[in-house]
Amino acid sequence: MLTFNNLVKHRGTQEILSGISFKARPGRVTGFLGPNGAGKSSTLRILLGLDRATSGNALIDGKPFAELHNPLTTVGAALDGSGAHRMRTGRAHLLWMAHAAGLSRSRVEEVLDIVGLTNAAGKRVGKYSLGMGRRLGMAAALLGDPKILVLDEPVNGLDPEGIRWIRTFLRERAASGNTVLLSSHLMGELAETVDDVVIIHHGKIVADGTLEEVIGNHSTLEEAFFALTSGLAGDVV
């Protein structure tokens, strides 16, 4: 269970987040939706303890990220890019992470196999394509076999096969009782994957509910999204 309580974030004089509150529940895939620069990544970065909230908090099973006993086996996170140094090999990147969390070497080979990077594991990350970098990011997120997955734009840069793989994979994770939170701006893709939808716009939550609730009277999620974010209105929720 992920809980966001009234998150506010200022950067300089700008208010990036103004009171973000929502939950991502176990057994469900929650889609976090919003245009570019709406505050999706900032929210996720605060959840993962990378950025500090000006006020409010984000909790993982009731605890802030830094108080987790073993973060890697509790929350798996894949943010933008690979999150690896360009000059390191993909395998070396996963190995140091595994080492830090007390996981075995064989687990590294397992996740490399899951994301289909076994053949490229000995190459420098700098030589990876965009999609391969994303796969490495996914491998890092899955390394600790965590109950909670937090993914920022997971399908960005993936080929059609990869997108389909992500979709079925996330559905399976949720079906076995795990929590999945993913951000995206690709409506069509999201509509086929998620159970719950949270829409953020200019640092504020404009819709929060199940997929059906958020779509409401609109024909598609995309229609609902534009109706909500263009300011023309709609009291969904």
Add this chain to the structure above:
Amino acid sequence: MRAFNAELSKLFSLPGIWLAFLIGAFAPAVIAALDSMAQKEEIIAGVSTRLSEVGYIGLALGVQGVIILGVLAVSSEYLTESSESGGGQQITTSLTVVSSRLHFLLAKAGAVTVISILLSVVAIMTTVSATHLVLGEYTPAFEWPKLLGAVCFWAFTALLAFGITVLTKHGMIPLAVLIINTSFVSFSFLLSKVTKLALYLPDRAGFEMFMFLSNRFLTPFTGGLVMFAWVVVLFIAAAIVFHRRDVAS
């Protein structure tokens, strides 16, 4: 010309460039002031052996500003050290905008030259005033040919830094080597004790343009010529390598 303007605006939008400006404009003045303070008594007593170097020493040792400029101009194209972008290399964009690699390199070198000349003029002004401030009436006169030599030295140094960085693609090594070489423990100085050939190294030869070295070896004009030859050779090497190399590698 358009490529040149583009290179200028690229340079000015680099955050590191302000560090280069700051150091370029003030480091020589500070060095000159410190050196003048140390020598003040000897100069007043009229026994200083280094009277002719007063002030110029700042311009000789304070070239870090243009070194940073030359290195950053190239290394910024290759490396992004940002937590957000997953290693975007600006060079790909640059080369799709200006398709001829030689034009690109020339435009960039031109921008670096112009900025370093301007910077050296600023540095000369701050250095001369700093020296006057410390030494007052005892300040030796600054002669135009020597100041011109200093301007050339700065521009050539910037271009050397530029050329070396094109070859290495990474800013760290040229930056370290060149900054150390401007210091009191320069490699060239050490080598010149081992072999006379080291006096033809670019920085030593360049010094001859405006530093009145006690063991003068070349005339100011030949000194400048030797340094310029280094710049040309390096630039040709850089152009050939840059032309042949795959961008992504």
Add this chain to the structure above:
Amino acid sequence: MSFPSSKKITRILGAELDKLVTLPSIWLTLTGTFILNLLLAAAFTSVGLQGAAGTQSILNIGLASMRYLQAGFIILGILATCSEYTGGQIRSTLTTIPWRGVQLSTKHFALAIITIPAAFIMAASGVLYTFTMMRDTAVVIEIDTMIKTLLGTTGYLTCTTLLSAAIGALFRRTTPALVVLLGYYFVVSPLTRDFPPRIRKFFPDTAGYYMYLPPSSVKLNFLTPMQGAGISMLWTLIFITVAIVLFRKRDA
């Protein structure tokens, strides 16, 4: 913040060591510095051989390359901390090890583990080269003086590396960190050599210098090697502390 157990700290140390040894630029820097050091030792030795026989100190000549050698270690330190900010690796680090204070101090510790043997080998190889080349012309030195000096050198280089790592963590970018450190060690510090020694001896590099200063130049000794080591370590600790405090406060 819950403080991680000792088992966890061992794991984090292992991970930080992994990170350092799998980074090719660390190895490039170390090999490059090693080769350069030998070349410089050769240059200084050949200058020294021109001097009068029987007056040369092997230690003085063998360690003359120290001034340059420290540049390699400055780069090593900067690379260790700034490499976190390439390709967004810092996010992976902090989602794996969210205890920032522990993470950064462990990184410095891991760096020290690599630096100490490297520094010792480099300093020793320089002196050894000079020794073999100048056996006949140089003043004989005692073995314990040699070992003391080499230990001092190792300590000095390790302190410099850790200090550079802290500065790198403060700036998070290689270029400004490199410019500031090289500017201080190679330009500012030599320029202030006319300052009275009672002030200068407290500068990080000058204090460190007394750690390996050959005892022959007694009249110049304003600090004992131990005092020098103390001041130098104090500087390093201050900068590491500032880096950690800032690292804990700011957004990654």
